[in-house]
Amino acid sequence: MRNAYIPNNPVEKIDGYLELFRGKTAGTETLPTENALGRVLSRAVYAKLCDPVYNAAAMDGIAVSSEATSAASEKDPLVLKEGRDFVYVNTGNPVPQEFDAVIMIEDVIVREDGDAEIISPAGSWQHVRVKGESIVEGEMILPSRRRIRAEDVAAIFAGGNTSVEVYKSPVVGVITTGDEMVSSPEDVREGKLLESNSKLFSALIAECGGTAKVYPTVSDDRELLGKAVTKAVNECDIVIVNAGSSAGTKDYAREVIASLGEVYLHGLAAKPGKPTILGIAEGKPVVGIPGYPVSAYISFGLSVKPLINIMTGGATYDDEASVTATLTRNVVSSLKNTEFVRVSLGKVGDKLVATPLERGAAQIMSLVKADGILTIDRYSEGYAGGSEVTVSLRKPLALIEKNLVVIGSNDLVIDVIGEHIPLTSAHVGSMGGIAAMLKNECHIAPIHLLDAATGEYNIPAIRKYFPNEKMALVKGVGRTQGLMLPKGNPLGIISFEDAVKLRLRFANRQRGAGTRILTDYLLAGLGKDGSALRGYDKEFATHLAVGMAVESGAADFGMGVKSAADTLGLDFIPVYDEEYDFLVRETNLADERVKAFIEYISSLDFRNKLKEFAGYASPRTGEIVKC
Numbered sequence: 163m164r165n166a167y168i169p170n171n172p173v174e175k176i177d178g179y180l181e182l183f184r185g186k187t188a189g190t191e192t193l194p195t196e197n198a199l200g201r202v203l204s205r206a207v208y209a210k211l212c213d214p215v216y217n218a219a220a221m222d223g224i225a226v227s228s229e230a231t232s233a234a235s236e237k238d239p240l241v242l243k244e245g246r247d248f249v250y251v252n253t254g255n256p257v258p259q260e261f262d263a264v265i266m267i268e269d270v271i272v273r274e275d276g277d278a279e280i281i282s283p284a285g286s287w288q289h290v291r292v293k294g295e296s297i298v299e300g301e302m303i304l305p306s307r308r309r310i311r312a313e314d315v316a317a318i319f320a321g322g323n324t325s326v327e328v329y330k331s332p333v334v335g336v337i338t339t340g341d342e343m344v345s346s347p348e349d350v351r352e353g354k355l356l357e358s359n360s361k362l363f364s365a366l367i368a369e370c371g372g373t374a375k376v377y378p379t380v381s382d383d384r385e386l387l388g389k390a391v392t393k394a395v396n397e398c399d400i401v402i403v404n405a406g407s408s409a410g411t412k413d414y415a416r417e418v419i420a421s422l423g424e425v426y427l428h429g430l431a432a433k434p435g436k437p438t439i440l441g442i443a444e445g446k447p448v449v450g451i452p453g454y455p456v457s458a459y460i461s462f463g464l465s466v467k468p469l470i471n472i473m474t475g476g477a478t479y480d481d482e483a484s485v486t487a488t489l490t491r492n493v494v495s496s497l498k499n500t501e502f503v504r505v506s507l508g509k510v511g512d513k514l515v516a517t518p519l520e521r522g523a524a525q526i527m528s529l530v531k532a533d534g535i536l537t538i539d540r541y542s543e544g545y546a547g548g549s550e551v552t553v554s555l556r557k558p559l560a561l562i563e564k565n566l567v568v569i570g571s572n573d574l575v576i577d578v579i580g581e582h583i584p585l586t587s588a589h590v591g592s593m594g595g596i597a598a599m600l601k602n603e604c605h606i607a608p609i610h611l612l613d614a615a616t617g618e619y620n621i622p623a624i625r626k627y628f629p630n631e632k633m634a635l636v637k638g639v640g641r642t643q644g645l646m647l648p649k650g651n652p653l654g655i656i657s658f659e660d661a662v663k664l665r666l667r668f669a670n671r672q673r674g675a676g677t678r679i680l681t682d683y684l685l686a687g688l689g690k691d692g693s694a695l696r697g698y699d700k701e702f703a704t705h706l707a708v709g710m711a712v713e714s715g716a717a718d719f720g721m722g723v724k725s726a727a728d729t730l731g732l733d734f735i736p737v738y739d740e741e742y743d744f745l746v747r748e749t750n751l752a753d754e755r756v757k758a759f760i761e762y763i764s765s766l767d768f769r770n771k772l773k774e775f776a777g778y779a780s781p782r783t784g785e786i787v788k789c
Contacts (some may be wrong), residue, residue: 168428168429168436168437169428169429170429170430170431170436171427171428171429171430171431172430172431173430173431173432173464175427175430176427176430176440176464176465176468178426179426179427179440179447179465180468180469180472182426182442183447183469183472183473184472185472186472186473187204187329187330187332187472187473187474187475188329188330188331188332188333188399188473188474189329189330190204190327190328190329190330191327191328191330192325192326192327192328193325193326193328194324194325195315195318195319195323195324195325195326196315196319198310198315198318198326198328199310199311199312199315200309200310200371201309201310201326201328201329201331201371202307202308202309202310202328202329202371202474202475203304203305203306203307203308203310203326203327203328203329203475204306204307204327204328204329204475205306205327206302206304206305206306206581207302207303207304207318207321207323207326208300208301208302208303208321209297209298209299209300209301209302209303209321209322209323210299210321210322210323211297211299211320211321211322212293212294212297212298212299212710212714213294213295213296213297213320213321214291214293214294214295214296215293216256216257216293216714217256217257217290217291217292217293217714217715217716218254218255218256218257218290218291219251219252219253219254219255219256219257219264219289219290219291220253220264220289220290220291221253221264221266221267221289222251222252222253222266222267223250223251223264223265223266223267223268223269223270223289224242224248224249224250224251224264224265224267224270224278225248225249225250225251225257225258225261225263225264226242226247226248226261226263226264226265226284227247227260227261227262227263228262228263228283228284228285228286228287228288229286229696230247231263231265231280231283231284232283233283234280234281234282234283235281235282236281236282239271239279239280239281240279240280240281241273241277241278241279242277242278242279242280243277244276244277244278247278248261248265248278249261251264257290259715262286262287262290262667262716263284263285263286263287263288263289263290264284264288264289264290265280265284265288265289266289269281269282285699286696286697286699286700287697287700287716290716292710292711292714292716293710293711293713293714293715293716294706294707294710294711294713294714295707295710296320296527297317297320297321297527298704298706298707298709298710298730299321299322299710299730300706300729300730301321301706302577303317303318303321303323303527303530304317304318304530305580305581306475306581307475307476309371309474310326310328313530314530317527317530329473329474329475331371331372331373331474332371332372332373332399332400332469332470332473332474333372333373333374333375333397333398333399333400334363334367334372334373334374334375334398334399334400334401334402334466334470335375335377335394335395335397335398335400335401335402336360336363336364336367336374336375336376336377336402336404337377337380337387337390337391337394337401337402337403337404338357338359338360338377338379338380338404338405339379339380339381339382339387339403339404339405339414339415339453340355340357340379340381340382340405340453341381341382342354342355343355343356343357343379343405344356344357344379345357345379357379358455359404359405359453359455359458360374360376360379360404362455362458362459363376363402363404363458363462364376366459366462366466366467367466367470370466370467370470370471370474371470371474372400372470372473372474375394375397375398377390377393377394382414383414384414384417384418387403387414387415387418388418388421388422391403391418391419391422391443391448392422395422395443395444395446395448396444398446399446399473400446400447400448400449400466400469400470400473401443401446401447401448401449402449402451402462402466403415403418403419403439403448403449403450403451404451404453404458405451405452405453415439415450416428416439416441416450419439419441419443419448419450420441422441422443422444422448423441423442423443423444423448424441424442425439425440425441426440426441426442427439427440428440428450430461430464432460432461432464434452434454434456434457434460434461435452435457435460435461435464436452436457437450437452437457438450438451438452438461438464438465439451440465447469449461449465449466449469451465451466483554483555483559484552484553484554484555485507485514485534485552485553485555485559486514486550486551486552486553487505487507487514487515487516487534487550487551487552487553488513488514488515488516488548488549488550488551488603489515489516489518489536489545489546489547489548489549489550489551490515490516490517490518490547490569490588490598490601490603491517491518491547491590492544492545492546492547493518493536493538493544493545494543494544495538495542495543495544500537500538500539500540501537501538502535502536502537502538503518503519503535503536503537503538504518504519504520504531504532504534504535504536505517505518505519505532505533505534505535505536505553506519506531506532506533506586506587506588507533507534507553507555507557507562507565507586508533508562508563508565508566508567508586508604508605509562509563509565509567510567510602510603510604510605511602513602513603514562514563515567515603515604516534516536516551516553517567517569517586517588517603518536519531519532519588520703532556533553533555533556533557533562533565533586534553534554534555534556534557535553535554535556536551536552536553536554537552537554547601548601561584562586564584564755565584565585565586565755566583566584566585566586566605566606566755566756566758566759567585567586567603567604567605567606568585568586568587568588568604568605568606568607568608569587569588569590569594569595569598569599569603569604569606569607570589570590570591570592570594570595570596570598570604570606570607570608570609570745571589571591571592571595571608571609571610571675571676571677571742572589572591572608572675572703572704572705573608573639573641573705573723573725573742574705574706574723574725574726574729574775575638575639575742575772575775575778576608578768578771578772579759579762579763579768582762582767582768583755583758583759583762584755585755585759589703589704590672590674591671591672591673591674591675591676591678592607592608592609592610592611592623592674592675592676592679593611593673593674593675593679594674594675595607595608595609595745596609596611596623596627596745597674599628599745599747600627600628605746605750605753605755605756606636606744606745606746606756606759607744607745607746608638608742608743608744608745609623609676609742609743609744609745610641610676610677610740610741610742610743611623611676611679612676612679612680612683612738612740614683614686619740619741619743620635620741620743620745621635621787621789624745624789625789628789631747632747632748632749632788632789633745633746633747633748633788633789634745634746634747634748634751634786634787634788634789635743635744635745635746635786635787635789636743636744636745636746636759636760636763636784636785636786636787637741637743637744637782637783637784637785637786637787638741638742638743638744638763638783639742639772639778639779639780639783640739640740640741640742640778640779640780640781641723641724641725641739641740641742641777641778641779642723642724642736642737642738642739642740642777643677643680643721643722643723643736643737643738643739643740644721644722644723644724644727644734644735644736644737644738645657645658645661645719645720645721645734645735645737646669646708646709646712646719646720646721646722646726646727646730646732646733646734647712647718647719647732647733647734647735648712648713648715648718648732648733649713649731649732649733650733651733653666653718655719655735656735657735658684658688658737659688661718661719662685662688662690662694662695665694665695665696666695666696666717666718666719667696667697667716667717667718667719668695668696668697668698668717668718668719668720669697669700669702669707669708669711669712669716669717669719669720670692670695670697670698670699670700670701670702670708670720670721671701671702671703671708671721672701672702672703673701676740677705677708677721677722678721680721680738680740681721684737684738697717702720704726705722705723705725705726706726706729706730708720708721708722708726709722709726709727709729709730709732710730712730712732713730713731713732721737723777724736724776724777725775725776725777725778728775728776728777729775734777744759748788751786760784760786761784763783763784764783764784768780768783769783
């Protein structure tokens with residue numbers, strides 16, 4: 163019997179069909195890290211090791227004490243004795259504990275007696291990769307539901323993970339139909355066509371992270387097709403019936419699917435792709451896909467691709483397109499090389515913004531975090547902040563545009579929030595967040611800015627920098643800042659003043675960071691400035707990085723939050739209780755991304771997560787204060 167009419171159902175009705183399978187996966191399995199390329203993580207991966215695991219030379223040369231080289235100059239070269247004042251190191255060699263800098267061999271004059279002569283001082287931690295510079299033990303390397311790329315494999319393994327837990331690849335059964343179809347080119351003749359759609363589906367399924375199971379082509383026979391579909395439903399997670407879905411006298415797909423379960427929908431208002439069938443049998447999706455190749459491709463993308471996506475945890479796919487974005491800060495190039503700068507992307511208002519990530523050649527995490535790549539021509543000096551640049555995407559633009567753009571102060575809670583809210587973040591310090599907000603280049607700026615005159619956090623800074631604008635402060639968390647010290651506190655430090663008096667080596671945060679502002683405030687209270695701290699000019703971008711400098715012996719102490727100290731097993735002396743809040747424009751409070759952010763940090767789940775970390779309080783978390 164001919165199906166004379168196929169309805170024109172809106173394409174949007176597919177969403178209702180997909181909802182029937184939301185949350186259903188093919189299960190999980192554990193794989194060796196090297197075999198996990200293209201698979202989707204079912205749980206977040208945390209670093210078990212640092213990268214590097216020791217302070218390593220970043221250049222071939224000599225390891226020295228930077229303080230001992232301070233007198234070197236062209237007029238009065240400094241002579242160093244091997245074994246006493248320096249040792250030779252190659253790239254990747256450990257830097258001995260007594261040294262904190264490497265001078266490139268090209269900048270060293272080796273005298274006949276074996277002594278080394280230098281004509282300029284070495285900076286603290288010059289050409290040294292500090293322990294944990296790329297990856298810090300305890301750091302989240304990748305969140306759950308992330309499709310693993312080649313660079314992710316390297317980062318996961320570099321963090322000490324030899325295996326990962328991933329979603330199983332759903333098995334997708336492919337049944338092609340038609341008396342006219344043959345599988346070999348040798349059998350092609352008048353009335354016989356080469357069946358190639360199974361090859362198309364197999365490739366598409368593999369691209370999506372599924373595993374294709376191709377069955378022999380079935381003749382245009384109702385009973386034979388019924389047996390084939392029944393077998394496939396028992397053996398697979400998803401079943402595709404290709405061809406036989408239209409209104410011809412031998413199109414049995416709808417009838418067979420209905421006999422085994424139900425037909426949710428037959429016919430889409432899509433050209434090509436109209437004869438699509440969405441069915442269910444034994445609780446599994448059975449999709450009838452038109453036979454023409456282009457129709458098959460369109461139908462697969464509308465229905466089967468999102469089904470595979472659901473069964474692999476909701477992962478997304480790489481997109482090789484390029485976009486135009488506004489650069490949030492200057493990117494300087496050397497006129498020597500073509501540079502590939504990793505950037506994070508997000509849409510703020512009607513503007514796509516690109517924030518440069520770490521540029522070091524050893525910074526594998528910058529690849530993991532990158533949404534795109536900005537290429538700087540060899541003969542360009544770079545781009546100024548505010549410039550329009552072309553970025554090659556590493557993630558789909560539709561996914562990027564859903565991101566909440568968070569630029570400002572660093573804290574472990576941003577990673578916790580990022581597990582539940584799609585966001586892209588850049589750790590540029592509280593003042594960097596203020597600058598991004600002034601330029602409308604972020605939705606939220608995490609800040610913890612202490613006003614020295616009043617002792618109040620954040621509100622005075624907002625009034626200073628946004629005197630004529632309606633701003634809001636979403637209350638975040640109370641947290642404790644203090645001294646991060648080596649386990650056991652071997653030097654017996656009891657206070658910040660004590661550490662300053664002893665001129666201990668210090669691990670500092672970057673300019674504009676609230677922690678650095680607090681450090682300067684404490685120094686001023688002692689009548690001192692940054693020169694009182696050895697290593698004051700060496701900057702670290704996160705609390706964990708500061709803590710790792712202490713743990714590795716690169717510094718004697720640093721300022722940071724208790725949660726970071728606890729993560730790394732460091733001693734901690736409380737110094738100051740502060741307020742870590744989130745600055746947002748009042749107009750953006752209506753943005754769905756911002757609303758989702760506020761909803762989550764106000765939730766019981768978030769408060770319970772905070773209990774896993776020490777040093778946090780949440781009495782007003784999620785409260786909105788108009789400024």
